[in-house]
Amino acid sequence: MNNKTPPPEVEQILNLISKMKSSIAGILIPLVLIYGGMSAYYTVEPDEEAVVIRLGKHLENNQAGLHFKIPFGVDEVIKVKTKIVHQEEFGFRTLNTNSRRTTYSTRNFDSESLMLTGDLNVAEVQWVVQYQISDPFKYRFQATEPEINIRDVSESIMRRVVGDKLVTEVLTTGRVEIAINVQKLMQEVLSRYDIGIRIKSVKLQDVNPPKVVQPSFNDVNAAKQEQEKMINQAEEAYNKIIPEARGKAKKLISEAEGYATVKVNEAFGDAERFKELYMEYKKAPAITKKRIYLETMETVYSRFENLTIVDSKIKGLMPIFSKGGLSGK
Amino acid sequence: MGNKSTIILVVLFALLIGVKKTYYIVTEGEQVIITEFGKPVGDVHNTAGLKFKKPWQKAIYVDKRILTWDGDPNQIPTKDKKYIRVDTTARWQIVNALEFIKTVQNEQGAKARLDTILDGYTRDVISAHNLVEAVRNSNAITKAIDAQRKIIIDRKAKGEFVLEEESSSDVELIEVGRERLSQLIAEAADKELSALGIKLIDVQLRRISYEASVEKKVYERMISERQRIAQTIRSIGKGEKAEIEGRLTKDLSEIQSKAYRTAEALKGKAQGKAAAIYAKSLKMDPKFYEFIRSMEAYKKTLGSGTKLIISQDSKFLKYFK
Numbered sequence: 001m002n003n004k005t006p007p008p009e010v011e012q013i014l015n016l017i018s019k020m021k022s023s024i025a026g027i028l029i030p031l032v033l034i035y036g037g038m039s040a041y042y043t044v045e046p047d048e049e050a051v052v053i054r055l056g057k058h059l060e061n062n063q064a065g066l067h068f069k070i071p072f073g074v075d076e077v078i079k080v081k082t083k084i085v086h087q088e089e090f091g092f093r094t095l096n097t098n099s100r101r102t103t104y105s106t107r108n109f110d111s112e113s114l115m116l117t118g119d120l121n122v123a124e125v126q127w128v129v130q131y132q133i134s135d136p137f138k139y140r141f142q143a144t145e146p147e148i149n150i151r152d153v154s155e156s157i158m159r160r161v162v163g164d165k166l167v168t169e170v171l172t173t174g175r176v177e178i179a180i181n182v183q184k185l186m187q188e189v190l191s192r193y194d195i196g197i198r199i200k201s202v203k204l205q206d207v208n209p210p211k212v213v214q215p216s217f218n219d220v221n222a223a224k225q226e227q228e229k230m231i232n233q234a235e236e237a238y239n240k241i242i243p244e245a246r247g248k249a250k251k252l253i254s255e256a257e258g259y260a261t262v263k264v265n266e267a268f269g270d271a272e273r274f275k276e277l278y279m280e281y282k283k284a285p286a287i288t289k290k291r292i293y294l295e296t297m298e299t300v301y302s303r304f305e306n307l308t309i310v311d312s313k314i315k316g317l318m319p320i321f322s323k324g325g326l327s328g329k
Numbered sequence: 330m331g332n333k334s335t336i337i338l339v340v341l342f343a344l345l346i347g348v349k350k351t352y353y354i355v356t357e358g359e360q361v362i363i364t365e366f367g368k369p370v371g372d373v374h375n376t377a378g379l380k381f382k383k384p385w386q387k388a389i390y391v392d393k394r395i396l397t398w399d400g401d402p403n404q405i406p407t408k409d410k411k412y413i414r415v416d417t418t419a420r421w422q423i424v425n426a427l428e429f430i431k432t433v434q435n436e437q438g439a440k441a442r443l444d445t446i447l448d449g450y451t452r453d454v455i456s457a458h459n460l461v462e463a464v465r466n467s468n469a470i471t472k473a474i475d476a477q478r479k480i481i482i483d484r485k486a487k488g489e490f491v492l493e494e495e496s497s498s499d500v501e502l503i504e505v506g507r508e509r510l511s512q513l514i515a516e517a518a519d520k521e522l523s524a525l526g527i528k529l530i531d532v533q534l535r536r537i538s539y540e541a542s543v544e545k546k547v548y549e550r551m552i553s554e555r556q557r558i559a560q561t562i563r564s565i566g567k568g569e570k571a572e573i574e575g576r577l578t579k580d581l582s583e584i585q586s587k588a589y590r591t592a593e594a595l596k597g598k599a600q601g602k603a604a605a606i607y608a609k610s611l612k613m614d615p616k617f618y619e620f621i622r623s624m625e626a627y628k629k630t631l632g633s634g635t636k637l638i639i640s641q642d643s644k645f646l647k648y649f650k
Contacts, residue, residue: 013337056356057377114538118470119500120460121551122544141358143395143420152397152418156533160507163464166473167551193395193420193530212548216555223559227566234573238580245581249588256592260599267603271610277621278613289620296624297645306636309646 039071047083049136052076058137080136085200088151090158091126092205114210115159121167122213126205127179129154129186135196142195149193150186154202157185167209171217175204350384358394360426363387373426391426395530396436398443404540405452407460412540415463417451419443419515420530421522428526442525447532450517454510459501463537466507470500507534 043066044050050062052069053076069075091113093105113124131150133139139146161181165174183202190197209217281288301307355361360375364387374380375393382388402416421443423429433439455463505513511532519529539547611618631637639646 009333012333016334016337053357053377055379056354056359057379058357111536111538116464116537116539118461118465120464120547122539122547137357141394143397144392145397148397148399149395149420152399152533152535155535156418156511159534159537160466163507164466164469166470169473189531195395209551210548213551213555216552216559220555220559220562223562223566227562227569230566230570231573234570234577238573238577241577242580242584245584249584252588252592253595256595260595260602263596263599263603264606267606271606274618274621275610275613278617281614281617285617289617292621292624293644296627300627300631301637301645303631303633303635304637305634308636308638309641310638311641 036071039069041066041068042077043067044079047081048079049082051078051080051137051140053078058141061136078136078140080133080139082133082136085130085132088129088131088147088154089126090128090151090154091124112155115162117162117167117170118164119166122210123162123167123170124206124208124210125158125162125170126207127154127158127182128203128205130200130203132198132200133196134198138194138196143193146195146197149195150190150197153186153189154182157182157189161185171207171209175207179204347384350382352379352381353388354379358392360391360393360423362389362391362426362430364389369427369430375426389430391423391429392436393423395420395422398440398447400444400447400451402536403448403451405455407455407463408457409459411460412543413455413460413463414536414538414540415451415455415534416536416538417447417511417514417532418535419447419518419532422528422530423526424528425523425526428524430526432525439525439527443522443527446518446521447514450514451532454514454517458505458510459503461501462503462505463507463510463534465503468502471502474500510534 042050044062044064046064048064050067052059052062052067054070055074059075067077069077091109093107093109095103095105109126110124113126114122115125117123129150143149158178161178162170165178170178179202183199186202187199190199208214353361355374355377357377359377360373361380362373363370363382365383365385370386373391398419398421400417400419402414404412405415406412421439423439429439433442511534515529515532518532522529538544
């Protein structure tokens with residue numbers, strides 16, 4: 001303000017100002033001071049980090065605690081939750097975790113979760129991405145909508161990874177690999193954006209065939225069960241019959257062995273007996289033979305029920321040797 | 330207070346405004362262009378901080394951060410005539426603020442141009458390629474299929490029971506791949522957008538889904554494929570069962586016939602041995618053996634109840650006459 005040559009008007013103005021000082025300024029100045037004092041400090045919570053912007057320029061980041069700043073819009077403080085793990089859900093939404101049981105939204109997020117697999121089938125994949133803000137300044141000033149970027153990238157990458165898998169892999173064995181790949185690729189893309197995001201984890205939740213297709217998938221499982229059952233039944237029948245047959249076979253062989261032993265021993269016995277008898281017979285052949293004949297006849301004839309003695313002079317009688325009787329019983 | 334004091338207040342106020350007009354603040358993430366009566370003056374100011382200008386100059390703020398473009402899902406036929414819905418997003422940045430405000434003025438204007446350019450190139454690129462190119466990113470899937478087949482063959486070679494569940498249809502190989510497709514879109518669009526002072530950071534094919542009518546057919550195919558697999562499994566089960574039953578019959582016959590064979594052989598051998606033993610000892614006097622054996626036979630065969638008509642000439646009755 002210029003006051004090189006103070007004309008009378010200016011003099012008056014100055015007088016007026018000094019007058020006003022006593023009245024308006026007397027109220028205004030303390031008010032301004034109080035406001036300034038109140039807004040010259042701020043606290044940063046333990047889960048936060050504060051980005052300080054002085055006259056538009058990034059000055060510093062402050063950790064938890066009490067900090068001072070220049071008031072009247074010179075210093076702007078932006079608090080960012082850097083210690084918290086943020087979560088983005090895909091294909092479902094958690095509604096409430098306060099009650100005993102977590103509730104989920106029943107709304108349909110099919111467009112988020114349905115995706116094409118490499119063999120041109122469709123799978124329904126639900127997943128969560130957990131991330132932390134690693135650089136609060138970049139997070140706030142590198143992109144306008146970092147959360148949206150995370151969601152877009154996550155959906156795109158998940159589809160890319162699932163697109164390189166067979167539907168059966170996606171539904172069964174591929175889960176872990178998919179999650180790891182998605183995390184890696186997401187981090188690559190987000191690091192390229194340089195928006196201060198670190199992906200902590202990607203977790204696959206429910207992975208299912210589309211609802212319409214589900215019964216036929218279940219039918220395959222049922223078929224597997226049936227197949228196993230059939231095989232088990234057949235095995236059971238086999239196990240029931242074959243061991244028994246083996247036992248029986250062993251029995252048959254053992255019996256044959258027994259028979260063989262008997263036969264041979266009998267042969268030896270008979271041979272031995274014959275030998276002994278023959279030795280005696282040789283000493284007196286005629287008389288021994290006669291004795292044996294007579295003894296035998298005695299034994300034999302004594303058993304007979306009916307003995308007919310026919311005179312040898314009678315001819316014409318049929319020479320009948322009968323066992324079991326002529327009369328025929 | 331009289332007129333004078335009012336004048337003074339007005340002057341003070343005007344001065345204050347005047348002072349305010351001599352500086353501007355560039356916040357992080359912003360860039361500023363100074364215009365003089367609508368005409369841009371000097372360079373773009375893109376470092377944050379407090380800057381000064383002449384009071385009649387105007388500061389125009391332009392975003393420096395990454396901006397997000399979200400396209401409307403488009404229904405596009407692929408080269409192999411499959412109708413799909415393609416949902417793309419893109420990230421872009423204003424790199425030439427001067428060109429930007431000259432050509433599109435603001436972000437709304439840019440959005441309209443982005444819509445037409447990106448939708449157009451998305452349509453061009455997708456419809457110039459087969460569906461698989463937009464779905465798959467590599468041919469890794471063929472490796473997975475080969476690996477699976479190898480496992481199945483190996484396990485079968487070991488005689489293990491394996492379930493072949495995979496779709497036997499061969500997958501089409503890709504030449505370009507999903508990631509490259511989005512790059513093609515981005516490259517083509519970026520060329521056009523650079524004239525607007527815009528740099529396209531990337532294009533992401535966020536969602537690719539079948540059209541409702543195609544989707545239905547795909548589901549039908551998936552269902553029929555599952556049914557085929559279920560049928561195969563069931564028939565394999567039946568086959569497996571028949572195989573076991575066959576093995577049962579075979580093993581049973583084998584066990585039984587082998588046992589018979591062994592038993593008979595044993596018996597025969599024993600009989601032979603016995604015959605040899607008999608022959609050896611009986612050779613001493615065959616006639617005597619004949620006599621003795623006959624006697625034994627009489628004793629055995631002629632039991633009680635036998636009726637005999639005997640001649641008086643019988644040796645036995647020699648003394649009976």
